[in-house]
Ligand SMILES: Nc1ncnc2c1ncn2[C@@H]1O[C@H](COP(=O)(O)OP(=O)(O)OP(=O)(O)O)[C@@H](O)[C@H]1O
């Protein structure tokens with residue numbers, strides 16, 4: 524059985540809209556106006572247990588809505604969802620004990636209490652056996668290096684410190700499925716890296732299934748074997764990162780360091796000159812021509828160093844969305 528199966532999922536929000544001004548308010552009292560916002564439109568996918576999948580898409584694409592449906596916080600408008608064989612929106616205890624949803628922009632920690640209090644509360648909620656709780660907690664605390672802060676009021680913690688504690692709170696019951704909605708938002712580069720390492724570790728160690736959304740392409744590229752690109756509520760791509768790059772970029776980048784002076788004109792017929800700053804030159808060439816151009820360069824010029832690279836991933840993604 525797959526860990527997650529989604530079939531033709533639709534989620535439309537009914538949003539109440541008021542006309543502006545006082546008379547608008549009065550009118551709205553008499554006749555309520557509802558607006559339908561289709562946030563997720565007919566999406567289907569399957570995720571096997573142990574997969575680490577990245578969800579990417581621009582603001583308002585439907586990522587959070589999908590995760591909320593998967594974790595049972597939202598009732599789908601139509602379609603079927605099965606997570607570990609459960610219907611999420613029934614929110615059965617057996618289901619809740621096996622999943623966790625972490626939202627970078629929302630917190631489950633109690634603001635006025637130290638994180639430790641929330642950890643203890645979760646122990647009760649999830650009925651985590653004492654020994655297991657202690658072992659897991661000690662492990663998490665040491666990996667995330669938060670020994671010094673778990674007894675400080677949450678409101679006094681930095682964003683990164685809080686995020687680490689959020690993660691601990693979410694993992695104490697050792698969920699089999701982890702939904703991470705922008706877990707690295709607002710974190711510095713070092714902390715992002717640490718968190719990524721941690722997520723990967725958790726995935727490997729427990730064969731846990733992880734779905735993660737992020738606006739940082741680095742997160743997704745480094746962590747996820749598979750990505751699902753979503754925009755305006757529809758899936759645009761589902762597959763490996765490299766395939767996305769191949770499919771949506773017609774170009775490769777060749778950067779060359781020349782040994783001797785070269786004339787700009789001589790390079791023009793090889794590709795688009797993106798950068799001409801001798802001895803370094805950067806050329807944009809058609810994907811299928813990359814190898815032959817490289818050969819030509821080596822043959823006709825004295826080349827000190829050369830690299831063929833894929834375009835910047837942020838550019839690739841921009842390209843995908845601009846087409847949709
Ligand atoms: N509670 C709500 N009521 C009405 N509309 C909503 C609600 N929550 C989200 N929406 C709308 O649904 C659409 C999808 O929102 P969602 O939060 O799923 O996007 P997202 O992909 O998570 O975006 P972001 O990258 O900004 O987090 C948006 O148009 C949003 O305005």
Ligand SMILES: [Mg+2]
Nearest residue numbers: 586587588704
């Ligand atoms: Mg979101």
